[in-house]
Amino acid sequence: MPALLEIRGLTVEFTTSRGILRAVDRVDMDVAEGEVLGVVGESGSGKSVSMLALMGLLGSNAKLTADRLAFAGTDLLTLTPRQRRKLVGKDVAMIFQEPTTSLNPCFTVGFQIVEALKEHMGGTRKWRRDRAVELLNLVGIPDPGARLNAFPHQLSGGMNQRVMIAMAIACQPRLLIADEPTTALDVTIQAQILELLTRLQRQHNMAMVLITHDMAVVSETAQRVQVMYAGQLVETRSADDLFSRPRHPYTAALLSSLPEHAERRARLATIPGLVPGIGDRPVGCLFSPRCAHANDRCRAERPDLYRDPEGLARCFYPLDDSGRPEGVAA
Amino acid sequence: MLRFILTRISLVVPTFIGILLLSFMLIRLVPGDPIEVRFGERGIAPERLAQLRAEMGLDQPLYVQFLDYLGHVARGDLGVSISTKNPVLTEFLALFPATVELGLCAMIFAIVFGLPAGVFAAVKRGSVFDHALMSTSLTGFSMPIFWWGLLLILLFSVQLGWTPVSGRLAALYYIEPTTGFMLIDSLLSDEKGAFLSALRHLILPTVVLGTIPLAVVARMTRSSMLEVLNEDYIRTARAKGLSSFRVIGIHGLRNAMIPVVTVIGLQVGSLLGGAILTESIFAWPGVASWLIEAINRRDYPVLQGGVLLVASLVMLVNLAVDVLYGMLNPRIRR
Ligand SMILES: Nc1ncnc2c1ncn2[C@@H]1O[C@H](COP(=O)(O)OP(=O)(O)OP(=O)(O)O)[C@@H](O)[C@H]1O
Numbered sequence: 069m070p071a072l073l074e075i076r077g078l079t080v081e082f083t084t085s086r087g088i089l090r091a092v093d094r095v096d097m098d099v100a101e102g103e104v105l106g107v108v109g110e111s112g113s114g115k116s117v118s119m120l121a122l123m124g125l126l127g128s129n130a131k132l133t134a135d136r137l138a139f140a141g142t143d144l145l146t147l148t149p150r151q152r153r154k155l156v157g158k159d160v161a162m163i164f165q166e167p168t169t170s171l172n173p174c175f176t177v178g179f180q181i182v183e184a185l186k187e188h189m190g191g192t193r194k195w196r197r198d199r200a201v202e203l204l205n206l207v208g209i210p211d212p213g214a215r216l217n218a219f220p221h222q223l224s225g226g227m228n229q230r231v232m233i234a235m236a237i238a239c240q241p242r243l244l245i246a247d248e249p250t251t252a253l254d255v256t257i258q259a260q261i262l263e264l265l266t267r268l269q270r271q272h273n274m275a276m277v278l279i280t281h282d283m284a285v286v287s288e289t290a291q292r293v294q295v296m297y298a299g300q301l302v303e304t305r306s307a308d309d310l311f312s313r314p315r316h317p318y319t320a321a322l323l324s325s326l327p328e329h330a331e332r333r334a335r336l337a338t339i340p341g342l343v344p345g346i347g348d349r350p351v352g353c354l355f356s357p358r359c360a361h362a363n364d365r366c367r368a369e370r371p372d373l374y375r376d377p378e379g380l381a382r383c384f385y386p387l388d389d390s391g392r393p394e395g396v397a398a
Numbered sequence: 399m400l401r402f403i404l405t406r407i408s409l410v411v412p413t414f415i416g417i418l419l420l421s422f423m424l425i426r427l428v429p430g431d432p433i434e435v436r437f438g439e440r441g442i443a444p445e446r447l448a449q450l451r452a453e454m455g456l457d458q459p460l461y462v463q464f465l466d467y468l469g470h471v472a473r474g475d476l477g478v479s480i481s482t483k484n485p486v487l488t489e490f491l492a493l494f495p496a497t498v499e500l501g502l503c504a505m506i507f508a509i510v511f512g513l514p515a516g517v518f519a520a521v522k523r524g525s526v527f528d529h530a531l532m533s534t535s536l537t538g539f540s541m542p543i544f545w546w547g548l549l550l551i552l553l554f555s556v557q558l559g560w561t562p563v564s565g566r567l568a569a570l571y572y573i574e575p576t577t578g579f580m581l582i583d584s585l586l587s588d589e590k591g592a593f594l595s596a597l598r599h600l601i602l603p604t605v606v607l608g609t610i611p612l613a614v615v616a617r618m619t620r621s622s623m624l625e626v627l628n629e630d631y632i633r634t635a636r637a638k639g640l641s642s643f644r645v646i647g648i649h650g651l652r653n654a655m656i657p658v659v660t661v662i663g664l665q666v667g668s669l670l671g672g673a674i675l676t677e678s679i680f681a682w683p684g685v686a687s688w689l690i691e692a693i694n695r696r697d698y699p700v701l702q703g704g705v706l707l708v709a710s711l712v713m714l715v716n717l718a719v720d721v722l723y724g725m726l727n728p729r730i731r732r
Pocket residue numbers: 082084089091109110111112113114115116117118127129
């Protein structure tokens with residue numbers, strides 16, 4: 069299948085008062101038409117920033133470079149802002165973690181959905197209204213005709229996230245980026261929203277990048293997984309392979325922090341130590357301060373992404389099928 | 399929303415009573431009553447003074463005078479001016495449009511320039527324009543009106559001769575007041591050139607009176623906009639592929655306006671204070687000049703009635719602003 073989204077060497081640097089922070093470090097990403105890609109990693113690993121970079125939503129203190137940033141064969145790097153706006157919001161849409169603050173408090177949800185339609189689809193006023201009702205219905209909002217006139221503060225967080233989803237799929241995007249769409253919601257609502265997203269994804273054969281902290285969510289929904297650590301891509305492979313035979317020690321640690329796969333909703337922060345911050349990036353492998361298998365080479369040299377039969381892993385000593393590092397005496 | 403308005407209105411009553419009391423008391427604290435002031439240096443025989451005082455009821459105890467005043471106000475009677483013998487309300491209504499015209503123009507001036515400047519400074523935060531605007535507005539905010547007015551008159555009227563020094567209209571025109579707004583009346587009349595003359599007379603007073611609100615509006619818009627631009631919904635609006643114009647001008651400004659409207663409303667009170675100075679610098683025939691004149695004459699009815707009317711209007715404007723704030727902010731609306 070041809071790649072719908074193709075990212076090579078994406079790098080994002082922020083100029084902050086404490087110096088330059090490389091939030092995304094030469095990340096590659098491919099998403100095929102209709103595919104669900106899970107992106108996982110601890111807080112601060114650059115998941116959101118890399119996707120905001122793709123959408124062109126970074127602030128003026130961010131510097132973006134990439135070898136290639138292409139959507140459906142169109143090179144995004146050479147587009148003018150105006151051309152890019154024709155794509156963003158129409159063919160690529162994004163939803164965010166905090167549904168309630170992500171909607172404008174001063175406008176009705178109907179206005180905000182119709183606005184997206186007006187921008188990219190045109191149509192008559194009546195058509196847009198009908199389509200908005202249809203969309204609210206599609207995302208499971210009861211009494212959609214009346215809800216059009218509701219303000220975001222009159223709806224619950226779950227309802228607002230449904231509105232965000234309706235708005236995002238309004239123009240039938242080919243790629244939906246969902247940045248932790250359920251993190252801010254109640255546990256029961258989380259499952260409903262995920263179910264809604266996967267249903268819409270299948271019905272419309274829409275590709276989806278699902279950013280999450282929740283390994284259980286990834287195992288249920290994603291076909292492929294990318295693991296990020298401190299701005300770098302550290303491992304990517306199919307979800308099945310990743311869950312049964314992780315190659316990178318970080319991925320393995322993430323998975324083992326899942327209490328016996330049975331318990332859902334496990335968080336990732338159970339690996340000892342912290343993601344390196346701006347001033348304390350190790351010289352060698354970025355994971356070496358926290359890696360159980362780190363040796364002198366790891367601490368002196370940065371590993372590349374190495375190809376194995378099923379995927380890529382950024383480690384000198386990728387784990388073998390039994391979970392032990394290769395090429396290191398036990 | 400209804401409850402919000404009702405609570406707000408219920409506050410109007412005690413405020414009104416406070417205004418009544420203050421407007422009555424303050425002028426009586428100034429030494430010298432209307433009769434003494436009228437006869438001034440020449441003096442007056444004590445018997446005659448007592449007789450005149452008794453005629454005007456000034457010999458009564460203060461509380462009796464106040465109750466008497468209350469009774470008249472309750473019947474809608476603000477009394478007659480001691481110096482002109484005209485009803486206070488009639489005089490007020492004849493002069494008030496001039497003050498409103500000046501105040502409105504100053505406010506429009508402040509909004510028309512302050513709002514876009516504030517938005518632009520917020521969007522271009524840290525730019526040369528931003529820094530320039532912030533320091534200019536700080537200067538503008540602390541500008542003494544009297545000094546600023548004289549400076550502008552010296553430069554534009556005396557040196558350059560571009561604008562008239564004082565008044566509302568050149569003496570060669572006569573405009574029958576219909577709306578009371580000179581700009582409109584002069585347009586309606588057949589007097590050629592009257593409109594232009596009215597406009598030229600308005601420019602400097604507008605600038606002088608509008609400078610402080612301009613600075614306030616620009617600064618408030620900037621800080622409010624800066625806050626709003628960091629909000630998640632702005633990111634959402636951009637993620638929809640909307641133009642920057644729509645993102646900033648619709649999604650941003652709509653939210654940033656909420657505190658700005660409040661500030662504009664609060665400016666109305668201080669605007670009237672500024673109007674007193676501005677009207678006296680430019681000999682603008684408005685309510686403020688009339689009140690100053692009344693202070694000099696100790697014209698109690700004019701002062702009481704005038705202050706009461708002006709303060710009530712400020713109160714009503716503030717009420718309107720609160721209601722508008724409620725309408726702008728859906729989170730208050732019920
Ligand atoms: N506008 C910004 N200016 C400066 N630094 C930023 C900015 N946005 C993000 N960062 C930094 O970039 C790094 C990556 O942030 P990012 O939001 O991508 O993390 P994340 O993987 O999405 O984490 P989370 O799971 O908490 O959402 C963080 O260290 C963050 O502090």
